[in-house]
Amino acid sequence: MSKPSIPKGTRDFGPEEVIKRNYIFDTIRSVFTKYAYQPIETPTMENLSTLTGKYGEEGDKLLFKVLNNGDFLAKANKEALGEMDSVKVVSSISKRGLRYDLTVPFARFVVMHQNDISFPFKRYQIQRVWRADRPQKGRYQEFYQCDVDVVGSNALMYEAELTQIYDEVFAALKIPVEIKLNNRKILAGIAEVAGITNQFVDMTVAIDKLDKVGMEGVKNELVNRGIGADAIAKIETVLAIKDLSQLKIQLADSETGLKGVEELEQVFDYLAVSGGVTNEVNFDITLARGLNYYTGCIFEVKAKNVQMGSIGGGGRYDDLTGVFGLKNVSGVGVSFGAERIYDVMQELELFPDSADASLQLLFIAFDAKAHAFAFNCLAKARKAGLNADLYPEPTKLKKQMKYANDRKAPYVVLIGGNEMESGLLSLKDMESGTQTTLAIDAIIEQLLKS
RNA sequence: GUGGGUAUAGCUCAGUUGGUUAGAGCGCUGGAUUGUGGUUCCAGAGGUCGCCGGUUCAAUUCCGGUUAUUCACCCCA
Numbered sequence: 001m002s003k004p005s006i007p008k009g010t011r012d013f014g015p016e017e018v019i020k021r022n023y024i025f026d027t028i029r030s031v032f033t034k035y036a037y038q039p040i041e042t043p044t045m046e047n048l049s050t051l052t053g054k055y056g057e058e059g060d061k062l063l064f065k066v067l068n069n070g071d072f073l074a075k076a077n078k079e080a081l082g083e084m085d086s087v088k089v090v091s092s093i094s095k096r097g098l099r100y101d102l103t104v105p106f107a108r109f110v111v112m113h114q115n116d117i118s119f120p121f122k123r124y125q126i127q128r129v130w131r132a133d134r135p136q137k138g139r140y141q142e143f144y145q146c147d148v149d150v151v152g153s154n155a156l157m158y159e160a161e162l163t164q165i166y167d168e169v170f171a172a173l174k175i176p177v178e179i180k181l182n183n184r185k186i187l188a189g190i191a192e193v194a195g196i197t198n199q200f201v202d203m204t205v206a207i208d209k210l211d212k213v214g215m216e217g218v219k220n221e222l223v224n225r226g227i228g229a230d231a232i233a234k235i236e237t238v239l240a241i242k243d244l245s246q247l248k249i250q251l252a253d254s255e256t257g258l259k260g261v262e263e264l265e266q267v268f269d270y271l272a273v274s275g276g277v278t279n280e281v282n283f284d285i286t287l288a289r290g291l292n293y294y295t296g297c298i299f300e301v302k303a304k305n306v307q308m309g310s311i312g313g314g315g316r317y318d319d320l321t322g323v324f325g326l327k328n329v330s331g332v333g334v335s336f337g338a339e340r341i342y343d344v345m346q347e348l349e350l351f352p353d354s355a356d357a358s359l360q361l362l363f364i365a366f367d368a369k370a371h372a373f374a375f376n377c378l379a380k381a382r383k384a385g386l387n388a389d390l391y392p393e394p395t396k397l398k399k400q401m402k403y404a405n406d407r408k409a410p411y412v413v414l415i416g417g418n419e420m421e422s423g424l425l426s427l428k429d430m431e432s433g434t435q436t437t438l439a440i441d442a443i444i445e446q447l448l449k450s
Numbered sequence: 451g452u453g454g455g456u457a458u459a460g461c462u463c464a465g466u467u468g469g470u471u472a473g474a475g476c477g478c479u480g481g482a483u484u485g486u487g488g489u490u491c492c493a494g495a496g497g498u499c500g501c502c503g504g505u506u507c508a509a510u511u512c513c514g515g516u517u518a519u520u521c522a523c524c525c526c527a
Binding site (some may be wrong): 008138311400406412433 | 451483484485486487488518519520521522523524525526527
């Protein structure tokens with residue numbers, strides 16, 4: 001008999017975990033709703049043509065492909081098969097793949113339903129995504145993403161609004177965080193004044209590693225990526241700047257850079273008139289973010305007092321729907337890393353003990369006659385709205401009591417000959433151990449109050 | 451994709467410098483307690499020591515391969 005198992009990078013969740021995870025999702029969802037975002041869902045599977053080429057060459061390798069049904073080999077590309085060329089064969093044996101993120105399916109959704117949507121379209125989406133990455137701590141092949149985006153408006157109000165959403169969610173979850181803001185236009189400006197506009201991506205990838213490898217590490221990375229010493233020196237000076245007004249001087253020669261500074265200033269102005277935020281919101285010039293479709297403001301959230309990567313991120317993208325044929329639709333959105341938020345809350349012990357209320361009252365019967373009587377009482381309790389249950393057979397008390405204990409039932413009602421005769425049932429408080437005798441209606445009434 | 455660790459009871463892990471009957475804690479079952487759980491005590495069940503091969507009189511132990519898992523890197527949530 002072989003032991004059952006689940007695929008690499010996937011997990012089972014027990015009742016306790018599901019309750020905690022739902023607490024996170026419910027909190028996030030309620031804030032999204034308050035800010036007037038609407039929920040959508042997209043299929044688990046997308047056409048592979050929708051997904052491929054959207055995440056770079058690395059991303060394509062991490063896509064889960066779904067094998068075609070039927071005699072897929074008969075229709076396979078024989079030439080590619082002969083050459084053992086996996087990449088070529090795939091396109092002839094697989095036409096669908098699992099969702100890799102929520103942003104690309106959302107872009108597809110917007111394009112397909114553009115005539116039914118009122119812009120600006122504010123949507124949120126909480127669904128699973130899959131990546132064939134090698135699993136490691138806090139990284140799985142199947143995980144949830146919680147995305148909130150607004151498309152069809154350039155208004156910087158939304159950058160401020162998304163910052164407020166971050167602030168409000170993490171305040172509600174009681175996780176102290178630092179929300180970092182930057183603007184890709186500022187980074188473009190740095191590349192411009194350093195004279196390496198054509199190596200912009202190399203520069204951002206290197207800068208993104210700053211808090212991990214330090215300034216020396218970043219400089220090494222820049223050298224390795226073939227960036228000249230003069231440019232590196234310039235980048236280093238600019239990266240040391242902490243406030244926006246000073247940055248204007250350094251970026252005076254870059255129109256794009258100045259635009260980025262102005263945009264950020266406006267976002268901060270909005271936040272200032274909003275009545276303030278709970279968490280720290282800071283401009284961080286070293287924030288880069290790997291994804292290259294971002295074109296304006298970028299966001300990242302780091303939990304304080306924990307060793308953990310970012311627990312949220314996002315930004316503005318000027319042309320997300322362009323690849324699907326809809327031009328000039330700007331969007332801005334952020335994502336919550338639910339799995340990491342869970343780990344942080346676990347580490348900081350932030351989950352409320354509200355716990356498992358799945359069983360409030362368990363009936364226990366001593367014999368078959370009492371069991372039938374108890375089943376009647378059970379129906380009354382359920383009708384009154386209590387989460388109640390009856391042990392399925394009148395077996396040994398020890399066994400039944402142990403079940404009540406394991407299920408963390410706060411109350412137990414014991415029913416035997418005496419109880420049936422008098423109509424007064426034994427209600428036991430499992431925590432204190434005290435026992436009282438009451439009629440079933442009185443028991444229900446009392447528990448509904450507690 | 452690259453590199454390391456680990457694999458022994460349902461779970462978490464000891465252990466065997468290669469030797470006859472394989473160890474603990476927790477959990478499970480039964481009993482002490484015939485109408486009372488969480489504490490305690492007693493007893494019991496449960497293992498092809500991941501899989502394949504090599505060395506050896508003898509391998510769970512050493513070696514090689516393989517699979518699974520885990521950690522780190524690339525990348526990312």
